[in-house]
Amino acid sequence: MTKYVEELIAIIRGNLSREELIDRLFDYHDNDIAEALELLTPEERKRLYSALGAERVAEIFAYLDDGDIYLKELSLKQQAKVISEMDSDDAVDILEEVDDDTKCKILGMLDKEASEDVRLLLSYDEDEIGSYMTTNFILIHNDLTVREAMRELVRQAGENDNISTIYVVDRQEQYYGAIELQDLIIAREHVELEDLISRSYPFVMDHEKISDCIEKIKDYAEDSIPVLLEDRSIGGIITAQDIVEVVDDEMGDDYAKLAGLTAEEDLNETTGESIRKRLPWLVILLFLGMVVSAVVGVFESVVAVLPIVMCFQSLILDMAGNVGTQSLAVTIRVLMDENLTTGQKVKLMFKEMKIGFFNGAILAVMALVFLGAYIHLFKGFTLGYSLMISACVGVSLVGAMVVSSLVGTLTPIFFKKVGVDPAVASGPLITTINDLVAIVVYYGLVAVVLIDIVHLV
Amino acid sequence: MTKYVEELIAIIRGNLSREELIDRLFDYHDNDIAEALELLTPEERKRLYSALGAERVAEIFAYLDDGDIYLKELSLKQQAKVISEMDSDDAVDILEEVDDDTKCKILGMLDKEASEDVRLLLSYDEDEIGSYMTTNFILIHNDLTVREAMRELVRQAGENDNISTIYVVDRQEQYYGAIELQDLIIAREHVELEDLISRSYPFVMDHEKISDCIEKIKDYAEDSIPVLLEDRSIGGIITAQDIVEVVDDEMGDDYAKLAGLTAEEDLNETTGESIRKRLPWLVILLFLGMVVSAVVGVFESVVAVLPIVMCFQSLILDMAGNVGTQSLAVTIRVLMDENLTTGQKVKLMFKEMKIGFFNGAILAVMALVFLGAYIHLFKGFTLGYSLMISACVGVSLVGAMVVSSLVGTLTPIFFKKVGVDPAVASGPLITTINDLVAIVVYYGLVAVVLIDIVHLV
Numbered sequence: 001m002t003k004y005v006e007e008l009i010a011i012i013r014g015n016l017s018r019e020e021l022i023d024r025l026f027d028y029h030d031n032d033i034a035e036a037l038e039l040l041t042p043e044e045r046k047r048l049y050s051a052l053g054a055e056r057v058a059e060i061f062a063y064l065d066d067g068d069i070y071l072k073e074l075s076l077k078q079q080a081k082v083i084s085e086m087d088s089d090d091a092v093d094i095l096e097e098v099d100d101d102t103k104c105k106i107l108g109m110l111d112k113e114a115s116e117d118v119r120l121l122l123s124y125d126e127d128e129i130g131s132y133m134t135t136n137f138i139l140i141h142n143d144l145t146v147r148e149a150m151r152e153l154v155r156q157a158g159e160n161d162n163i164s165t166i167y168v169v170d171r172q173e174q175y176y177g178a179i180e181l182q183d184l185i186i187a188r189e190h191v192e193l194e195d196l197i198s199r200s201y202p203f204v205m206d207h208e209k210i211s212d213c214i215e216k217i218k219d220y221a222e223d224s225i226p227v228l229l230e231d232r233s234i235g236g237i238i239t240a241q242d243i244v245e246v247v248d249d250e251m252g253d254d255y256a257k258l259a260g261l262t263a264e265e266d267l268n269e270t271t272g273e274s275i276r277k278r279l280p281w282l283v284i285l286l287f288l289g290m291v292v293s294a295v296v297g298v299f300e301s302v303v304a305v306l307p308i309v310m311c312f313q314s315l316i317l318d319m320a321g322n323v324g325t326q327s328l329a330v331t332i333r334v335l336m337d338e339n340l341t342t343g344q345k346v347k348l349m350f351k352e353m354k355i356g357f358f359n360g361a362i363l364a365v366m367a368l369v370f371l372g373a374y375i376h377l378f379k380g381f382t383l384g385y386s387l388m389i390s391a392c393v394g395v396s397l398v399g400a401m402v403v404s405s406l407v408g409t410l411t412p413i414f415f416k417k418v419g420v421d422p423a424v425a426s427g428p429l430i431t432t433i434n435d436l437v438a439i440v441v442y443y444g445l446v447a448v449v450l451i452d453i454v455h456l457v
Numbered sequence: 458m459t460k461y462v463e464e465l466i467a468i469i470r471g472n473l474s475r476e477e478l479i480d481r482l483f484d485y486h487d488n489d490i491a492e493a494l495e496l497l498t499p500e501e502r503k504r505l506y507s508a509l510g511a512e513r514v515a516e517i518f519a520y521l522d523d524g525d526i527y528l529k530e531l532s533l534k535q536q537a538k539v540i541s542e543m544d545s546d547d548a549v550d551i552l553e554e555v556d557d558d559t560k561c562k563i564l565g566m567l568d569k570e571a572s573e574d575v576r577l578l579l580s581y582d583e584d585e586i587g588s589y590m591t592t593n594f595i596l597i598h599n600d601l602t603v604r605e606a607m608r609e610l611v612r613q614a615g616e617n618d619n620i621s622t623i624y625v626v627d628r629q630e631q632y633y634g635a636i637e638l639q640d641l642i643i644a645r646e647h648v649e650l651e652d653l654i655s656r657s658y659p660f661v662m663d664h665e666k667i668s669d670c671i672e673k674i675k676d677y678a679e680d681s682i683p684v685l686l687e688d689r690s691i692g693g694i695i696t697a698q699d700i701v702e703v704v705d706d707e708m709g710d711d712y713a714k715l716a717g718l719t720a721e722e723d724l725n726e727t728t729g730e731s732i733r734k735r736l737p738w739l740v741i742l743l744f745l746g747m748v749v750s751a752v753v754g755v756f757e758s759v760v761a762v763l764p765i766v767m768c769f770q771s772l773i774l775d776m777a778g779n780v781g782t783q784s785l786a787v788t789i790r791v792l793m794d795e796n797l798t799t800g801q802k803v804k805l806m807f808k809e810m811k812i813g814f815f816n817g818a819i820l821a822v823m824a825l826v827f828l829g830a831y832i833h834l835f836k837g838f839t840l841g842y843s844l845m846i847s848a849c850v851g852v853s854l855v856g857a858m859v860v861s862s863l864v865g866t867l868t869p870i871f872f873k874k875v876g877v878d879p880a881v882a883s884g885p886l887i888t889t890i891n892d893l894v895a896i897v898v899y900y901g902l903v904a905v906v907l908i909d910i911v912h913l914v
Contacts, residue, residue: 029658031678244700252790254712255715274812
């Protein structure tokens with residue numbers, strides 16, 4: 001609990017008059033008040049809601065992670081009023097948590113503008129950039145003078161607080177460009193508005209997939225970027241705060257998928273939800289693991305005559321897995337960040353294989369020496385035979401690591417090509433292929449070299 | 458290549474007069490020009506630099522990933538001029554890529570203000586929030602009138618483009634609060650400035666670790682947040698664009714570490730760099746793998762008398778690894794996002810273990826049935842014996858998965874407690890412990906139940 005939150009709790013519980021309470025709370029950040037809300041009793045909260053009024057409550061609720069819980073503490077009419085006052089994207093975030101029945105009722109009670117905005121946002125898929133936009137922005141026409149534009153800004157700034165970029169449309173309401181507020185503020189009266197408008201200001205289309213446009217949006221590093229509808233009118237804007245949220249969500253998703261979670265989890269999830277999220281993955285992995293087991297079964301006879309070799313199976317499989325994961329992680333990030341040409345993909349593939357080979361070779365030499373010594377000293381084989389066994393491990397390491405690098409690079413490229421999310425699908429397939437290759441190479445080598453040729457047993 | 462970049466290339470190569478060129482380029486976004494730069498010849502670029510002037514070049518260079526390469530194309534004097542014009546954090550980004558000799562020379566040639574700002578930023582560690590701040594912001598005193606504040610804003614807006622929040626200090630230059638530009642713009646003349654100042658506007662201290670304050674900064678969702686120095690004066694601000702960058706870096710780092718990469722890699726890295734980045738990890742994993750191999754060696758005699766059981770070793774180890782990674786990933790994210798009490802940590806631990814147990818039990822039943830059938834049908838054991846073997850696999854799965862969940866949760870909590878980055882250190886340790894536990898449980902079970910008690914062989 002921060003100092004500000006402590007202060008807030010003391011103020012709210014301090015039996016102040018309504019006016020004094022409002023006055024004292026004016027100074028605090030909505031986010032701190034939101035944090036304080038969670039520590040109050042429902043009665044204290046209700047008193048606070050009525051003192052603050054719908055507009056401030058709307059601003060505070062936008063900072064809550066589970067705003068739906070607190071929204072319920074208001075009457076349905078108040079709920080609709082608060083939702084009407086919210087930025088459309090925040091309103092949608094809360095409405096999506098509310099049960100369908102209440103949602104319909106609230107939607108019916110919103111004022112016309114809020115209702116239109118919210119319905120528009122609800123019409124987008126979760127992975128479309130339109131679902132993140134807000135309709136809180138300043139919009140002017142391109143045929144105004146600088147003085148008229150400034151007056152229009154002041155008029156709209158009461159309602160809309162994303163003012164650092166002013167968006168411009170022509171008389172057909174089509175996107176025309178953008179003006180930095182800074183330029184407008186320091187402009188002399190006689191300057192033409194046209195000279196202030198950046199005609200090539202970046203934009204995105206509402207139905208663009210987030211994963212396709214997020215790099216572009218990040219690159220422009222603007223306070224906000226407009227989202228155009230099909231008719232090239234401005235549907236809303238993506239603010240820098242939205243971008244933080246999108247980047248956080250996207251990266252969190254990637255992270256979760258790499259770890260074999262179907263979605264990011266948090267502390268408040270029930271055990272049941274977590275089980276359901278993780279189980280599908282594990283079942284797939286179990287059956288793929290059975291396939292690997294069946295292949296190991298083919299080499300049962302090798303192990304039966306030379307049991308020592310099975311000690312190193314886990315080593316080779318683990319290393320192949322580690323290398324495959326490294327290549328996979330790098331490839332997924334690269335695929336997401338840039339549009340690669342075929343040439344670049346081939347280059348990446350060879351690079352990963354080279355890395356796999358050189359790292360494999362270094363590790364193989366280490367394995368040859370250390371495992372050879374171990375087998376000789378602790379397992380009673382002659383030094384020559386010990387080195388032959390550890391050489392098999394070393395050669396298998398190199399082979400497995402080169403193949404793992406290749407598979408770890410090609411699999412995500414392939415899945416991306418056929419339109420499947422590479423972050424989800426690649427992991428299990430790569431593990432299985434790597435395990436199979438490593439096992440066949442290793443036990444195959446042992447069978448041919450140690451048993452058939454050297455006649456170690 | 459986007460449409461804008463194509464247009465830009467055509468314009469720059471179009472043999473326009475200098476004035477016409479400047480005029481045409483005015484309209485384009487710095488980021489697009491930065492992208493176009495990479496496609497021009499050095500001669501074309503040099504012509505462009507001199508046409509655009511140091512201020513615009515500085516803005517464009519801020520968008521380049523490898524600005525140092527292009528900076529070199531300017532004379533040392535021009536370099537210092539461009540760096541002087543840049544936001545201090547962007548200037549530092551470029552200077553960090555330049556060789557030390559040139560860096561010193563440039564630092565000596567910067568104008569006084571830029572030089573002070575850059576030296577301040579260079580004094581911070583990479584993981585301190587101060588290293589991300591910019592000195593581009595509007596600063597006023599708290600005893601101005603609204604009209605004076607507005608005039609001061611217009612005066613400073615020529616130099617500083619982060620104007621959406623205006624920072625306020627008292628006459629001792631100590632942080633006093635912040636004003637939303639929107640509030641200043643719509644304020645009537647007779648309003649006291651004091652009434653517009655938010656005294657509880659959030660701030661961070663310059664030496665705070667990024668990982669400690671990034672969640673707070675994200676939560677406030679502001680356009681910018683001030684960074685205070687030890688004497689409580691404002692050293693700079695963190696803009697929303699900086700926040701995007703920090704979040705992107707932090708999450709990218711987590712992602713890379715989870716994949717066993719010491720740092721995030723990109724496409725342009727040389728093979729040698731990638732090898733060096735990945736090798737340390739792999740060497741550690743190799744030696745830990747050798748420890749596991751030695752433990753497997755203890756059970757050589759078990760496998761020698763009943764080779765079939767080694768087929769399922771990879772299955773149990775892989776599953777334990779997968780479950781451990783899931784728990785690890787969840788725990789690391791939770792540890793990063795929130796300050797957990799001991800009670801919450803214990804709760805998380807039990808929750809993870811419960812998830813491990815239930816998922817393990819479900820998978821164990823599947824393993825019992827499917828592996829039992831496989832052993833009976835393909836390996837020639839009686840149905841009873843087959844089910845006994847597959848039951849050993851099933852029981853080991855449950856045991857291994859519960860232990861993996863526990864280890865996957867406790868290890869990062871432990872490392873965080875002792876001040877080691879849990880994302881880096883946890884992976885290899887967890888894999889090793891999980892492998893060891895799984896192997897001891899599985900082969901131990903087989904040795905005791907199948908061989909000693911049932912006398913399967």
